[in-house]
Amino acid sequence: xxxxxxxxxxxxxxxxxxxxxKSGISVDYAEDGEEGLNxxxxxxxxxxxLDIMLPxxxxxxxxxxxxxxxxxxxxxxxxxLSQVEDKIKGLNYGADDYLAKPFKxxxxxxxxxxxxxxxxxKPETVISYSDLYYNLEDRTLNDLALSxxxxxxxxxxxxxxxxxxxxxxxxxxxxxxxASGEDNYVEVYISYLRKKLEKLKSKAKIKTIxxxxxxxxxxxxx
Amino acid sequence: xxxxxxxxxxxxxxxxxxxxxKSGISVDYAEDGEEGLNxxxxxxxxxxxLDIMLPxxxxxxxxxxxxxxxxxxxxxxxxxLSQVEDKIKGLNYGADDYLAKPFKxxxxxxxxxxxxxxxxxKPETVISYSDLYYNLEDRTLNDLALSxxxxxxxxxxxxxxxxxxxxxxxxxxxxxxxASGEDNYVEVYISYLRKKLEKLKSKAKIKTIxxxxxxxxxxxxx
DNA sequence: ATAATATTTTAAGGAACTTTTAAGGTTTCT
DNA sequence: AGAAACCTTAAAAGTTCCTTAAAATATTAT
Numbered sequence: 001x002x003x004x005x006x007x008x009x010x011x012x013x014x015x016x017x018x019x020x021x022k023s024g025i026s027v028d029y030a031e032d033g034e035e036g037l038n039x040x041x042x043x044x045x046x047x048x049x050l051d052i053m054l055p056x057x058x059x060x061x062x063x064x065x066x067x068x069x070x071x072x073x074x075x076x077x078x079x080x081l082s083q084v085e086d087k088i089k090g091l092n093y094g095a096d097d098y099l100a101k102p103f104k105x106x107x108x109x110x111x112x113x114x115x116x117x118x119x120x121x122k123p124e125t126v127i128s129y130s131d132l133y134y135n136l137e138d139r140t141l142n143d144l145a146l147s148x149x150x151x152x153x154x155x156x157x158x159x160x161x162x163x164x165x166x167x168x169x170x171x172x173x174x175x176x177x178x179a180s181g182e183d184n185y186v187e188v189y190i191s192y193l194r195k196k197l198e199k200l201k202s203k204a205k206i207k208t209i210x211x212x213x214x215x216x217x218x219x220x221x222x
Numbered sequence: 223x224x225x226x227x228x229x230x231x232x233x234x235x236x237x238x239x240x241x242x243x244k245s246g247i248s249v250d251y252a253e254d255g256e257e258g259l260n261x262x263x264x265x266x267x268x269x270x271x272l273d274i275m276l277p278x279x280x281x282x283x284x285x286x287x288x289x290x291x292x293x294x295x296x297x298x299x300x301x302x303l304s305q306v307e308d309k310i311k312g313l314n315y316g317a318d319d320y321l322a323k324p325f326k327x328x329x330x331x332x333x334x335x336x337x338x339x340x341x342x343x344k345p346e347t348v349i350s351y352s353d354l355y356y357n358l359e360d361r362t363l364n365d366l367a368l369s370x371x372x373x374x375x376x377x378x379x380x381x382x383x384x385x386x387x388x389x390x391x392x393x394x395x396x397x398x399x400x401a402s403g404e405d406n407y408v409e410v411y412i413s414y415l416r417k418k419l420e421k422l423k424s425k426a427k428i429k430t431i432x433x434x435x436x437x438x439x440x441x442x443x444x
Numbered sequence: 445a446t447a448a449t450a451t452t453t454t455a456a457g458g459a460a461c462t463t464t465t466a467a468g469g470t471t472t473c474t
Numbered sequence: 475a476g477a478a479a480c481c482t483t484a485a486a487a488g489t490t491c492c493t494t495a496a497a498a499t500a501t502t503a504t
Contacts, residue, residue, distance in 0.1 A: 413491095
């Protein structure tokens with residue numbers, strides 16, 4: 001499970017993130033409402049945890065904006081005040097749950113799991129890594145259409161992020177197990193994909209491991 | 223007449239209930255979706271008034287659940303936002319009427335009376351998405367007449383909005399499961415339909431997903 | 445029943461996109 | 475430097491899709 005946590009109190013955030021990650025929840029973090037909104041619009045989160053009092057844009061503002069854009073990612077609102085007013089406002093704007101500060105991180109984790117369990121009927125249709133999200137249904141990468149071969153390659157890479165995939169592996173998975181050793185196929189398509197990653201200004205990139213293959217990784221990693 | 227009213231804003235609920243009871247309508251009250259659903263399944267209500275934004279289960283969830291269980295009690299949906307999306311979703315899941323907040327309690331009472339007077343088992347006759355509404359009874363799309371094939375295709379698309387439907391799927395659903403692989407049938411009719419969507423100046427459009435099929439989507443989405 | 449009208453099928457050219465192929469250029473390693 | 479691995483590009487070949495219009499069929503009105 002991957003969630004977005006928007007919170008301006010860094011110390012609190014650090015502690016909460018630490019506990020959540022330990023319990024197997026992957027957390028992206030934003031420090032203010034604006035940054036939070038920019039991340040929240042991406043369809044890569046299973047849930048969003050929104051503090052109400054935030055710099056730049058309040059949690060309520062972020063939530064309203066999201067819902068107005070038709071984004072239905074489940075949201076848990078956090079409020080320092082246990083003011084009923086805020087709770088009501090949040091729920092009215094389409095929040096899915098509400099938690100008063102201070103809270104036990106374990107409870108947050110539990111509520112997240114409850115929230116994400118709900119729509120169990122849809123098979124996973126999006127694979128994401130870093131700032132990339134690939135939609136299996138319509139073969140779009142961050143809403144950019146890919147051709148079949150491009151799609152199959154990025155799918156393989158996204159399913160094995162930060163792992164080296166050999167040309168032979170990609171050849172057999174994308175072109176079929178018989179495809180005779182045309183390594184150049186793979187090279188050409190890796191090149192196409194790199195261009196598209198550029199175009200998307202993605203932080204992720206495809207690294208060449210000379211003699212071994214290719215590896216998808218985030219720009220700021222080794 | 224006895225109705226169920228599901229609403230989480232207590233102050234509003236109190237006021238509305240007061241007025242309805244005064245005008246001779248007996249009101250049961252539930253505070254969240256879960257409680258509402260538990261009551262709504264009982265065959266004792268002439269109608270149900272459902273707020274959309276509710277804790278635990280949304281009004282949409284409650285409605286869907288009811289209809290899935292075959293319970294046909296008339297439902298009026300309430301929404302704080304006057305968002306067409308919500309209205310349409312509600313009507314699609316089998317709501318019988320819709321009222322935007324804020325509303326005059328007198329109007330709610332009038333609609334309730336109108337609804338209860340109606341024959342209850344009216345089969346769904348309109349499917350809608352975005353700014354499109356397709357009438358199954360007379361095969362009109364936004365009041366524009368369609369031919370049988372056109373109608374069947376748009377019906378399939380409207381029943382699976384924002385999902386990719388393959389040509390094979392459309393062929394078998396519209397022409398019959400035997401129809402030999404004449405993909406061109408589908409292409410021709412998609413072309414006709416696109417012309418009609420243009421003519422209607424609809425925000426919705428039919429997108430081609432090369433190699434996969436077609437997808438109905440709202441112009442300003444992905 | 446016949447004509448007028450509408451719908452569906454068929455067909456074909458071409459537009460748009462994908463994949464393959466090939467060739468020359470760059471990087472990396474010894 | 476030389477070889478191997480890799481990158482990039484673009485043209486050629488291959489597919490899929492779009493559009494149109496005429497032919498065939500069905501429907502409706504007279």
